[in-house]
Amino acid sequence: xxxxxxxxxxxxxxxxxxxxxxxxxxxxxxxxxxxxxxxxxxxxxxxxxxxxxxxxxxxxxxxxxxxxxxxxxxxxxxxxxxxxxxxxxxxxxxxxxxxxxxxxxxxxxxxxxxxxxxxxxxxxxxxxxxxxxxxxxxxxxxxxxxxxxxxxxxxxxxxxxxxxxxxxxxxxxxxxxxxxxxxxxxxxxxxxxxxxxxxxxxxxxxxxxxxxxxxxxxxxxxxxxxxxxxxxxxxxxxxxxxxxxxxxxxxxxxxxxxxxxxxxxxxxxxxxxxxxxxxxxxxxxxxxxxxxxxxxxxxxxxxxxxxxxxxxxxx
Numbered sequence: 001x002x003x004x005x006x007x008x009x010x011x012x013x014x015x016x017x018x019x020x021x022x023x024x025x026x027x028x029x030x031x032x033x034x035x036x037x038x039x040x041x042x043x044x045x046x047x048x049x050x051x052x053x054x055x056x057x058x059x060x061x062x063x064x065x066x067x068x069x070x071x072x073x074x075x076x077x078x079x080x081x082x083x084x085x086x087x088x089x090x091x092x093x094x095x096x097x098x099x100x101x102x103x104x105x106x107x108x109x110x111x112x113x114x115x116x117x118x119x120x121x122x123x124x125x126x127x128x129x130x131x132x133x134x135x136x137x138x139x140x141x142x143x144x145x146x147x148x149x150x151x152x153x154x155x156x157x158x159x160x161x162x163x164x165x166x167x168x169x170x171x172x173x174x175x176x177x178x179x180x181x182x183x184x185x186x187x188x189x190x191x192x193x194x195x196x197x198x199x200x201x202x203x204x205x206x207x208x209x210x211x212x213x214x215x216x217x218x219x220x221x222x223x224x225x226x227x228x229x230x231x232x233x234x235x236x237x238x239x240x241x242x243x244x245x246x247x248x249x250x251x252x253x254x255x256x257x258x259x260x261x262x263x264x265x266x267x268x269x270x271x272x273x274x275x276x277x278x279x280x281x282x283x284x285x286x287x288x289x290x291x292x293x294x295x296x297x298x299x300x301x302x303x304x305x306x307x308x309x310x311x312x313x314x315x
Contacts, residue, residue: 015072019084022065031059058143093179124269131256136220137191139263142272144189145171148218150262151248152185154255169206184212190221197226204234218244276301 032055125138136144149159149172155240162175172185186203200217207215214235217223222240223231233236239247249257273281273295283294285307294299 018065019069022062024057026062029055029062030042032058038136127264128238131245133264139268140187140271143263143268144220145187147263148172148187150259169203185216185218187220190219194222194224195219196224197230200227200230257273271306273301
């Protein structure tokens with residue numbers, strides 16, 4: 001650092017000397033051009049023309065010296081750190097380590113590896129060419145809701161839904177031009193777990209809070225006998241996976257293909273975070289049977305995690 005300071009001072013002195021010489025030469029040039037005018041007699045007439053070229057030459061040299069001084073001064077104005085960066089473009093500045101108080105800590109269920117495991121295209125289930133229970137088993141919960149919404153739209157309903165966040169127990173609102181009373185739909189993308197009477201009673205409470213006498217409950221799984229009986233007695237249209245596939249089979253081939261495209265849209269096998277609506281990532285944890293799905297926006301979003309073995313049965 002001391003060597004750099006001394007070198008900078010030497011350069012500054014050299015620039016000052018250059019500027020001084022430039023102004024000196026300019027003054028000499030002005031005297032050579034103007035001086036003979038103050039002389040009298042034949043001397044002025046003789047010296048004036050003789051000194052004029054030398055005067056203009058001195059002015060030119062002086063301007064060149066001042067211009068060189070200006071360029072050197074501008075170059076010296078660049079900060080030392082910037083010059084070092086320009087001379088060594090590959091140099092890297094060590095990043096300070098944040099204090100322990102601000103370092104991120106994973107929760108107990110989080111991955112033991114800091115890097116999330118991004119699923120490769122090979123991990124995606126194979127696309128089915130026609131509708132079958134395998135399609136419902138392959139897609140995640142958000143694709144299932146989008147499929148149900150598209151199916152009702154094909155039936156002529158105006159639909160309204162939200163991709164994430166608290167929905168108040170209503171996944172889809174249906175509006176028909178033939179009725180002023182809306183219809184609500186609850187979608188449950190479960191695989192082996194059966195929808196019981198508890199879930200049906202909760203949905204009936206949502207209907208009552210909106211003063212609705214009917215609603216639809218759709219699941220990719222099945223209903224228990226008590227749930228089916230409760231639904232029939234309270235104006236709830238219970239539609240399990242078999243009934244859903246039968247309804248899809250009644251659509252035209254073009255409509256069925258459109259619904260299949262909705263089901264397989266994007267990374268259809270990766271669960272969506274119910275809190276923020278982004279796709280989840282696979283993480284490893286010894287406390288969670290090897291791996292689980294977690295929100296990609298963690299820790300900004302602290303939505304619930306999903307064990308991989310139960311990805312379709314927990315949302």
